Amino acid sequence: MMLDDDRRFVFRINDNNTGPNLLYRVCTERGWKIHENFHSSSIGWNLWWRTKGFPITRRNQLQKKQFTNHVPNASFICRKDNLVRCLKCMKKIFGTWYDFVPIGFNLPLEYRKLLAYSKSYDGSKNDDSVDDREIWICKPVGLSQGKGISIFENPDELVYSSNVIVQRYVKNPLLIGGYKFDLRLYVLVPSFRPLTVYIYREGLVRFGTEKFSLSNLNNRFAHLTNSSLNKLGPGYLQTKERVGAGCKWSLRQLRCYFQQRIGSDWFLWQHISTMIVLTIASQLSKVPSTVNCFEFYGFDVLIDEELKPWLIEVNLSPALSVDCNLDCEIKKSMMHDMFDLIGLPVTSTGLLNHVFDQRTSSSSNGGCSKYQSKRESVVKVAIKWREKGSRAAKTGRAVDKCRRCISHSHSHSQALHRPDARESIVNEQQPTNTCKSDSNSRSWSNGKNWHFPDSSEGDWVLVYPLLLPTNNRIRFSASAGGGGGGGGGGGSSNVHRTFNTDEIRQVVSSVVSFLKIAKHVFDTNPNAVHEYFNAHMTLYLKSDAKIWAPPLQ
Structure with a gap:
């Protein structure tokens, strides 16, 4: 058929x-x-x-x-209560590396814990000033677009009729022109085993449409940044200080603003990218191995006045609606790049012939194997040719120039090889066992093999796995990941199932090591341009991988 x-x-x-x-x-x-x-x-x-x-x-x-x-099961973290629960568990294991989500409580189950925490805070504060108040935000678990959200001070006064989460409210958000904002970042996970994570370079900055103030916690247009809410506000069409009309910027606009106002923001974006991977890692034990399917997330991130990113929530199938020209500009390119990345065809070229023919399916044991092999090889060549051209056209000369300068500097070379973190990353990425049969058998039917992911496609940039030498890419371990002492365990029976604890630790350890290196590179010369940071990172990682950050120009 x-x-x-x-x-x-x-x-x-x-x-x-x-x-x-x-x-x-x-x-x-x-x-x-x-x-x-x-x-x-x-x-x-x-x-x-x-x-x-x-x-x-x-x-x-x-x-x-x-x-x-x-x-x-990849939507587990997209429920607000599940997200809080997962990240709490990870914080107990990995400590402050998971300190990027405000403390929260699932109600009604944890209502007594909320009261106890609130009372302990009341006993430790110094005065009744606005800045010293403990402020909470309540969100219904099953709603979106800002519906049902309330902000309050006293948990004793909280009234709710369904399951909700109550989190400590971030009282010191970074403001632009006096307006609160958050980020909508687009994340693609085409494979959970091996874990493969991409972040899109462009995204949306979403503003409140009235100036932020803690003196009025009931002003939804000042405290909530949901576009679906603020486009209905009285200040939406007004030209707001620094922000302008409407309630959205692109990430490119935000970076330009940061460059003018706060200097280099490079490490902030590396912090955000690792936060995203760590969040996805929190649900790995629940997600089985699959082929021909992918997950598309919208991560909402808030930045405070100390440039610390906070994870607000994770959205399943983020909105593709168009409220303004900026929506169309960003989302349309993003979707085309996404389909290119996962290997779906463009136009009726015949290169990717997705045909459901009963004769083919009935002959899967050999009757059409030669034809199928030839067709799939054509697909791979076509995809490889397209991606090669795309990468060649987008090669950054500034990065290459910076890398050459660094490699000719003896003093820099010594500095680059000093941290132990780089070596630990490479060692941690080497599995005690490899599974070649898994790599071959779990390829997508269009030839995509996520054991060897592309570093980018369009504006999608790979953020995990990133710390891999280009001449020694690994296959995903079928048994427990590296690290001393752990038994082999899994074997072939676990190849297509879910992550075990050691493998999750390996993911977290790699991400943490990456963040440590990024912090070291940034602290060495915080006023440098982003090409400088990227070039140093690639030398540390012994890899030509691209470093994700929103566009500057």
């Missing part, structure tokens, strides 16, 4: 093809055809994009050439 007479890639959106218009536009621009058969028994599609999760019954029916935008 063929999908389509002209063999075009076929997509469907949700259950009845109703969804974001921008997503539909991107798919049709790529030459794809909309799926027109909504019967549950129909398999005539290649990509099924669902805003919500993918039903288990449907997932078990997926064919070889079908792709989905959700991974089983």
